[in-house]
Amino acid sequence: MPYTVQGVIARGKGEPVSLETIHVPDPGPGEAVVNVQACGVCHTDLHYREGGINDDFPFLLGHEAAGVVEAVGEGVTDVAPGDYVILNWRAVCGDCRACRRGRPWYCFNTHNATQKMTLEDGTPLSPALGIGAFAEKTLVAAGQCTKVNPAAPATVAGLLGCGVMAGIGAAINTGGVTRGDSVAVIGCGGVGDAAIHGSWLAGASKIIAVDVDDRKLAWAKEFGATHTINSRTSDAVEAIKELTGGNGADVVIEAVGRPETYKQAFYARDLAGTVVLVGVPTPEMTLELPLLDVFGRGGSLKSSWYGDCLPSRDFPMLIDLYLQGRLDLERFVSETIGLGDIEEAFTKMHAGEVLRSVVVL
Numbered sequence: 479m480p481y482t483v484q485g486v487i488a489r490g491k492g493e494p495v496s497l498e499t500i501h502v503p504d505p506g507p508g509e510a511v512v513n514v515q516a517c518g519v520c521h522t523d524l525h526y527r528e529g530g531i532n533d534d535f536p537f538l539l540g541h542e543a544a545g546v547v548e549a550v551g552e553g554v555t556d557v558a559p560g561d562y563v564i565l566n567w568r569a570v571c572g573d574c575r576a577c578r579r580g581r582p583w584y585c586f587n588t589h590n591a592t593q594k595m596t597l598e599d600g601t602p603l604s605p606a607l608g609i610g611a612f613a614e615k616t617l618v619a620a621g622q623c624t625k626v627n628p629a630a631p632a633t634v635a636g637l638l639g640c641g642v643m644a645g646i647g648a649a650i651n652t653g654g655v656t657r658g659d660s661v662a663v664i665g666c667g668g669v670g671d672a673a674i675h676g677s678w679l680a681g682a683s684k685i686i687a688v689d690v691d692d693r694k695l696a697w698a699k700e701f702g703a704t705h706t707i708n709s710r711t712s713d714a715v716e717a718i719k720e721l722t723g724g725n726g727a728d729v730v731i732e733a734v735g736r737p738e739t740y741k742q743a744f745y746a747r748d749l750a751g752t753v754v755l756v757g758v759p760t761p762e763m764t765l766e767l768p769l770l771d772v773f774g775r776g777g778s779l780k781s782s783w784y785g786d787c788l789p790s791r792d793f794p795m796l797i798d799l800y801l802q803g804r805l806d807l808e809r810f811v812s813e814t815i816g817l818g819d820i821e822e823a824f825t826k827m828h829a830g831e832v833l834r835s836v837v838v839l
């Protein structure tokens with residue numbers, strides 16, 4: 479019996495989202511249906527609604543979730559009904575050129591459900607990042623379910639499904655932040671603060687938070703920032719250099735996704751340092767840099783897709799750190815809301831009033 483549930487749909491570019499009845503098919507071979515318990519609101523959901531990712535409307539939004547497996551399809555052995563899982567958007571294939579070279583965190587052929595969830599009239603839905611978890615139930619590939627310790631509540635566990643993992647991973651996995659590094663993070667939303675917290679976990683000695691909003695900077699300190707810069711009132715590059723002996727930071731993480739902040743990251747980095755772009759730009763954005771500066775400053779310019787995470791390795795490890803009190807996931811949760819409150823949550827995100835609004839089902 480397919481399931482009939484409520485889900486949050488973005489029907490067209492810039493149109494407010496609506497709560498609608500959707501059909502979730504029974505899981506087919508390799509698929510699982512999950513009872514979503516909590517799902518965070520990520521900036522990427524807003525990018526989808528604004529047509530900034532692609533034009534495959536209607537979208538079923540939500541992709542930062544945890545819940546319990548309801549049913550699995552034929553051939554599924556890794557998870558079973560009743561398992562507590564975080565949903566991931568990197569179900570590695572094991573067979574693509576990245577996987578075969580032992581770099582599954584780059585997997586180029588990640589798995590999603592084969593069947594489509596639909597609107598009541600049969601219109602197929604595009605689930606955000608292959609998940610679609612602003613819904614009571616969702617259909618995913620079984621590999622998108624990562625089992626973790628059920629002692630961690632879904633409101634915080636779900637955050638590892640996207641933004642917090644992306645931020646921590648941008649620092650630790652992509653940026654290779656380690657003991658004694660100086661780090662600057664530009665943009666202190668959920669992703670940027672997670673990069674700050676990850677840098678703190680890894681033992682960075684100086685962590686400089688940059689944002690245009692003083693409230694965000696105050697929160698960044700709570701996650702481990704040692705210095706803060708409001709780039710509306712001071713020059714971010716100059717200020718970062720001043721705080722690092724005139725040199726720039728070893729690792730600069732861009733968590734906004736705009737050319738001007740990327741340029742700040744590029745010039746606020748020490749020679750041979752690393753720039754990590756974890757913010758997601760939109761299609762019309764372009765970047766111009768003197769090629770001589772790209773060469774002359776050395777080091778590496780990296781992008782971080784999902785914090786270069788490997789869900790099966792990183793989710794259980796980070797949940798353990800949370801349960802030991804070493805990773806503060808609760809601090810990311812600004813409010814818990816219902817499925818009908820997503821538009822309001824987008825407005826609050828835009829106004830900088832929240833780090834994460836988390837839908838609880």
Ligand SMILES: NC(=O)c1ccc[n+]([C@@H]2O[C@H](COP(=O)([O-])OP(=O)(O)OC[C@H]3O[C@@H](n4cnc5c(N)ncnc54)[C@H](O)[C@@H]3O)[C@@H](O)[C@H]2O)c1
Pocket residue numbers: 520521522525640641644664665666667668669670688689690691694709733734735736739755756757758759782783784785827828830832833
């Ligand atoms: N790479 C990935 O895998 C991945 C995963 C999740 C999210 N993201 C992206 O990361 C970005 C951040 O996501 P979020 O959920 O933290 O969003 P958010 O809206 O919560 O945070 C963005 C922050 O950037 C600040 N900001 C805006 N303009 C700025 C400027 N010019 N200078 C400095 N700060 C500025 C805002 O004040 C805000 O604090 C988004 O682009 C999102 O799509 C990427």
Ligand SMILES: [Zn+2]
Pocket residue numbers: 570571572573574575576577578582584585586587588
């Ligand atoms: Zn692969």
Ligand SMILES: [Zn+2]
Pocket residue numbers: 520521522523541542640641
């Ligand atoms: Zn996200």
